[in-house]
Amino acid sequence: MSEAITREEVAKVARLARLRLSGDELDMFTEQLGQILEHARDMNALDLADVAPTAHPFGLTNVVREDVVEESLDRDTVLAMAPDARDQRFAVPRIQGEAP
Amino acid sequence: MxxxxxxxxxxxxxxxxxxxxxxxxxxxxxxxxxxxxxxxxxxxxxxxxxxxxxxxxxxxxxxxxxxxxxxxxxxxxxxxxxxxxxxxxxxxxxxxxxxxxxxxxxxxxxxxxxxxxxxxxxxxxxxxxxxxxxxxxxxxxxxxxxxxxxxxxxxxxxxxxxxxxxxxxxxxxxxxxxxxxxxxxxxxxxxxxxxxxxxxxxxxxxxxxxxxxxxxxxxxxxxxxxxxxxxxxxxxxxxxxxxxxxxxxxxxxxxxxxxxxxxxxxxxxxxxxxxxxxxxxxxxxxxxxxxxxxxxxALPPMPAERRAAVLALFAAPSSAQRDAVEVVIDLGLDPYVHAVASASGDTTLALSRAANEVAANLKSVANLTVDAFVTIVAMEQRGELSATQAKTVLGAILVDGGDPHEIATALGFEQLSADSLGATVASLIEDHPDEWLRYRDGDDKLAQFFIGQVMKLTRGQANGKAVIGELQARR
Known part of the structure; x- marks a missing residue:
């Protein structure tokens, strides 16, 4: 995290997220993301050797539910929300390439 | 390859x-x-x-x-x-x-x-x-x-x-x-x-x-x-x-x-x-x-352990028996074989019946209790049931459940209990003294004559091996 984020890296992240950004937007987000990463760098400057990493604000573990079947949504309601449906299924446009 | x-x-x-x-x-x-x-x-x-x-x-x-x-x-x-x-x-x-x-x-x-x-x-x-x-x-x-x-x-x-x-x-x-x-x-x-x-x-x-x-x-x-x-x-x-x-x-x-x-x-x-x-x-x-x-x-034994346990019942398992063990392990039928072994029954017979007749009716295997299986194998082993009859009783239980003795009786197999087979053989010996003497003197071919007579009397439901056993016991 020693280098500032580059315009190319922002463009790549945008491409992976399927976001089409204009040149101006790329400049803007490069600067904004740079500022966020700058904040992380500030924290890196601190001696945190004795502090455990925090991935969640609450120290909760093992939040589980019992294996009980609950009612699902009504199919007609669900499919009515979809842009397109056929044969009780969601219809999607031609898929480019196979599943990952 | x-x-x-x-x-x-x-x-x-x-x-x-x-x-x-x-x-x-x-x-x-x-x-x-x-x-x-x-x-x-x-x-x-x-x-x-x-x-x-x-x-x-x-x-x-x-x-x-x-x-x-x-x-x-x-x-x-x-x-x-x-x-x-x-x-x-x-x-x-x-x-x-x-x-x-x-x-x-x-x-x-x-x-x-x-x-x-x-x-x-x-x-x-x-x-x-x-x-x-x-x-x-x-x-x-x-x-x-x-x-x-x-x-x-x-x-x-x-x-x-x-x-x-x-x-x-x-x-x-x-x-x-x-x-x-x-x-x-x-x-x-x-x-x-x-x-x-x-x-x-x-x-x-x-x-x-x-x-x-x-x-x-x-x-x-x-x-x-x-x-x-x-x-x-x-x-x-x-x-x-x-x-x-x-x-x-x-x-x-x-x-x-x-x-x-x-x-x-x-x-x-x-x-x-x-x-x-x-x-x-x-x-x-x-x-x-x-x-x-x-x-x-709560973890049950895994297949490797169960495979070894079944194989241990056989001194020198043949390749066919090894295949049968795989079937039995794969389908979870090994408790049947072990139950027969615990009852000092015929494990070879048990393995064969489990890997074939029981495996073929896996969908209804819940109808077959371990005790019923042990009983059927024992009845076949004692000659009370022929192989064909044992398979029939097994098949009937796999379809509807039930008690092996009752089903054997209902199917008319029960008269072939060791006692009644013995009585049948004894009366045949009395009726055919000449054939019996020749058999006793070493003419093994006469065994077929007695088996034929027993089959006639029992309408084909006797176990040939069991008949020979009865004859030899009296020789």
Whole structure:
């Protein structure tokens, strides 16, 4: 995290997220993301050797539910929300390439 | 199959298994194969805004059972979002375990003695099922696709082996043994034909001693036969490429069972950049020692142990008996054989009846109590039932249940008890003194005469061997 984020890296992240950004937007987000990463760098400057990493604000573990079947949504309601449906299924446009 | 020249294949398998929970991994929708399309869906598994996933405790238990059965270390783990755009899930990410899986560093011993390391066995959610319209029904050439999200969110455990497998036959043996273990844990039904277990194979080739070659991943192998054929095809393809001066490109390939060949799905580029990050809706999973110990204590014996226990009943098992033992272990019928052994019965007979007659009626095996099986084998062993009659009684119980003696009586078999057979033979000896003397003087052919007479009197229901036994006892 020693280098500032580059315009190319922002463009790549945008491409992976399927976001089409204009040149101006790329400049803007490069600067904004740079500022966020700058904040992380500030924290890196601190001696945190004795502090455990925090991935969640609450120290909760093992939040589980019992294996009980609950009612699902009504199919007609669900499919009515979809842009397109056929044969009780969601219809999607031609898929480019196979599943990952 | 033997590879040409000095070549050696290096194979690692990724096995996905659905878990036999009642509900999905993060929501209460039913986990059920074969429901009407899109009837088991809710805001969570459809990824609707504002919905929150909550982990299914039973799925965690199953994952731990699998890990413990594979000698893995259970460690605190986390859930990540694997981000990609594909309509098999509607929220544009799959929840999976990434750098901290629940199970890691295990192993599986194959029946041939090879040990295959298990790198990890992690939890994740399954995706929906697509049907491609137009074209040939495959993705290529399809005009549009229809998606059923019933399977989306069904709990999976993905078991990743180390690159320790050296032949397609070994890969098959690994998959079969793993399937047996998954069924034994109760975590999976192992139904390959329903897709509840799926294989991906990582294949590379090298000359022994060389570093690992570039690997290709073959996707979506859904039978043991496909797995074995695809690996052989892929290893040969790579060898041919290299021997012709070309290089193997790291890519994902698709196995076509009808064409019997693999073809490129996609080249590995930044398609593999899934932008993994911790799912902020899910907290750490850290089963404590008490929970782990409880799961371990409830773990039934695994197939390897059960196989050894059945084989130990036979001094020198024949190859046919070894095959029968595999059937009995695979179908979980070994308690029947052990019960006969405990009752000092004929284990050879028990193994044969279990691996054939009982195995053939597996669907209704619940009708056959262990005691009834022991009784039938004993009745056959004592000659009270002929082999054909024993099979008939077994068949009748497998259909409707019931008591072996009562069924034998109802079928008119009971008069063949040792006592009544003895009485029949004794009266025949009295009626045919000349034949009896000649038999007693050593003319064994006369045994056939007495058997024929007994058969006539019993309308063909006697056991020939038992008749000979009665004759010899009086000789």
């Amino acid at each position: 033997t590879l040409p020249g000095e070549w050696e294949m290096v194979v690692g398998l990724e096995v996905h298994t659905e878990l036999l929970t009642k509900s999905k991994l993060f929501c209460g929708c039913e986990n059920h194969f074969g429901s009407e399309p899109n009837t088991n869906v809710c805001p969570v598994c459809l990824g609707l805004p504002g919905s929150l996933p909550v982990l299914n405790r039973e799925a965690v238990e199953f994952a731990m059972r699998i890990g413990l059965a594979l000698h893995c270390r259970i460690a605190p783990s986390t859930f990540h979002r694997k981000n990609y755009f594909y309509p098999d899930q509607s929220k544009d990410y799959q929840i999976s375990q990434y750098d901290l899986p629940i199970n890691s560093s295990g192993y599986l011993d194959l029946p041939d003695g090879t040990t295959v390391t298990i790198e990890r066995a992690h939890m994740e959610e399954d995706t929906g099922k697509s049907t491609h319209l137009g074209g040939s029904g495959r993705l290529a050439g399809a005009e549009s696709s229809l998606v059923d999200y019933n399977r989306c969110g069904v709990p999976l455990v993905e078991i990743v082996s180390g690159p320790d497998i050296r032949s397609s036959a070994q890969a098959r043996a690994y998959a079969a043994e793993l399937r047996g273990i998954l069924i034994a844990t109760g975590a999976s039904d192992g139904r390959l034909e329903e897709g509840s277990m799926r294989f991906d194979a990582n294949v590379s080739v090298r000359r022994p001693g060389e570093p690992l070659g570039t690997r290709c991943e073959i996707k979506n192998l859904n039978s043991l036969r496909s797995l074995q054929r695809a690996i052989d095809y892929e290893a040969l393809r790579q060898i041919q490429l290299i021997e012709n001066g070309a290089v193997v490109r790291q890519e994902t390939r698709h196995w076509d069972e009808n064409l019997a060949e693999t073809s490129t799905l996609r080249v590995k580029e930044d398609a593999d950049d899934y932008r993994y990050f911790r799912d902020p809706d899910l907290v750490d999973l850290a089963p404590d020692q008490t929970w782990q110990d409880r799961v371990r204590a």
